[in-house]
Amino acid sequence: MRTKEGDKEKDILKAAITVFASVGYFEAKIHRIADAADVATGTVYLYFSNKEKILLKIFDSVWSELFTIMEHIYKRKDITSIEKFNSAIDAIFDYFISNPSLAVVFVNEQNHLAAKSHDFTTYYSKTLSIIERVFEEGVKTGLFNENVNIPVFSSFFFGGMRFLLSQWARDKNKYPLAEIRQNAKMIMLHGVAKQN
Amino acid sequence: MRTKEGDKEKDILKAAITVFASVGYFEAKIHRIADAADVATGTVYLYFSNKEKILLKIFDSVWSELFTIMEHIYKRKDITSIEKFNSAIDAIFDYFISNPSLAVVFVNEQNHLAAKSHDFTTYYSKTLSIIERVFEEGVKTGLFNENVNIPVFSSFFFGGMRFLLSQWARDKNKYPLAEIRQNAKMIMLHGVAKQN
Amino acid sequence: MRTKEGDKEKDILKAAITVFASVGYFEAKIHRIADAADVATGTVYLYFSNKEKILLKIFDSVWSELFTIMEHIYKRKDITSIEKFNSAIDAIFDYFISNPSLAVVFVNEQNHLAAKSHDFTTYYSKTLSIIERVFEEGVKTGLFNENVNIPVFSSFFFGGMRFLLSQWARDKNKYPLAEIRQNAKMIMLHGVAKQN
Amino acid sequence: MRTKEGDKEKDILKAAITVFASVGYFEAKIHRIADAADVATGTVYLYFSNKEKILLKIFDSVWSELFTIMEHIYKRKDITSIEKFNSAIDAIFDYFISNPSLAVVFVNEQNHLAAKSHDFTTYYSKTLSIIERVFEEGVKTGLFNENVNIPVFSSFFFGGMRFLLSQWARDKNKYPLAEIRQNAKMIMLHGVAKQN
DNA sequence: TATGAATGAGACTTCATTCAT
């Protein structure tokens, strides 16, 4: 029986993530991705019109899924802004935990696409704006510091999380996940200066 | 003989930084860098044996200079760890302020070199270790929170700064420098949760 | 898939021999070889990893085939050393007769490879050593002059044959093959001084 | 005091011979020849309009000098054709004995020039024709075999000598000069078959 | 749909030659 369509597309995406993660987008040769996916070179082009589209598809998925997750957290009424914030950190790690290669790609390769306007950018901005809205909500309820500049905060937060993610993916022993989660929350919420 | 007017090596580096910043390392064609530097293609190879060496030279300079700056701050006896920390943030922005393209290259292109062991990696690690030592110093003197995991902190800090830098380089109006500096310090030291 | 009609590797080798023969190894541009073989430039690299490998393959074939021929002659028990010697001369001409360009390449381009140790050098030395052994055999049976220094003889013989071959390939009318064969045998065996 | 002109030209030619001999014409870079001659790159072009002209000048000298030598031998009335022949062999070795690199260049690089008509070709043909005339002379006086085809003979002789020369230049111990001279004469005159 | 051989544009790099000093 013939395998269902869509299987091959997933195989190719999986393979691409692995190859992108290990050698980077430009060093990743279509031939090698095809090999890793166990299909012929030409088959890749039945599913993706060109190399960039593969990367695009990856970011489309990641950002739309991250958006869904963030939106879900945002809409919860049963927890405070601070708890939403903590949940977001957990959710981001949960999302990448089963696929560290995806984390590496997510961190390193987005700038190859950034200049152009792509589908994923919609989810990208929507996700960032949710983070900002959670923050604003927290300011209103007196939980977050109203003097913090929101774009600076979200960039800092996003940049910090990205780099942490990539360090973890590179060396999971040096950066145990529980430690990272707890520290990320602590640092972002309370800073590193000793309270007194 | 035909002596050089000006400093062609610097011209080429300057041009390369601009081109790398605008299209990325792999899309940056030697031909275009040469044009931007106002020299012939072959001239580039009088100063750099290949394309990677150009990028390498950039990172060598950046990291050795950042190291010098950080070391200087670290050695000061007249200020507290917290003040050193704040100085470091200021110094990083000061360093890139006159050359935003360099910031973009610094943020986006290091991973093309990371896999290999290069000169700059020495300064890279030494710089990161200085940041960690400032932190440890602060813990000892009771200024920093002893529960913070140092590698997590330094990754978070470094990642946050990097991304902030690149956002600022991209859109200087949205991210006014004074705001960024002050917020970065505040966020890292005190977090975003309202103190009480 | 796009299957190959004919044998592209052979086409490329044939084309390379023609082009090497007419302009020499270094003036032979891959583009021109590809044109002559009626394939695209890149196709050459599907069959040969670089330009030198093409030349190498040519010499591998020539020397392994010459070795087989010489070995066969050497092993014959039904003819004298002198007859073996004559057969060798005939066989060398027979081998190149249908492909004069190959003779030109064989004569002119081997020194581009000589410095390095390659597969073909094994057959090269083995072939030369067979020539020497035929000679020694002849000395033992009293047919060849025992005062002749064998390396000098084999170099002289080989050099003479090579140059003859290239002259014949250049101008087949001035050097009719029957004449060459007969004279080569006569000169090597009896010299040019009148017997008396 | 400034060195006389002409010195530098000789320096360059000497250097070129060494470099051509060791790496071949195409691998010999002008830069390297200039270094070996202890002059600047540009200086080479004050004496030779391009790279090929250097090689040309070498062959011009070699062939015009070989011609002078051969002509001198040819014109002698006090010796037989056979003695002229032997003298020619000696003279060729004498000529190259003090400069083995020149022998290597002479043997390996002439084909880079052969296709075109150059000054040296005049001396080249004149020299070969002297060899042929000595031979004819010997036939007339009953010393040489009248059945030998002259172009075949001269090609064989020239090819044999060339290769012997290059082998000697490569490994002077394996091919002691006295042995080579004596054997070359013996082989060409009497062949390798045992007289009876 | 699937294949993988074939394509050919284009990049990096070299180096003979030029030229300002």
Place this chain on the structure above:
DNA sequence: AATGAATGAAGTCTCATTCAT
């Protein structure tokens, strides 16, 4: 005359993409 930095044309080779089967 001498220098050697600068030039830029051109070649080797790569690899994303195509296409005949």
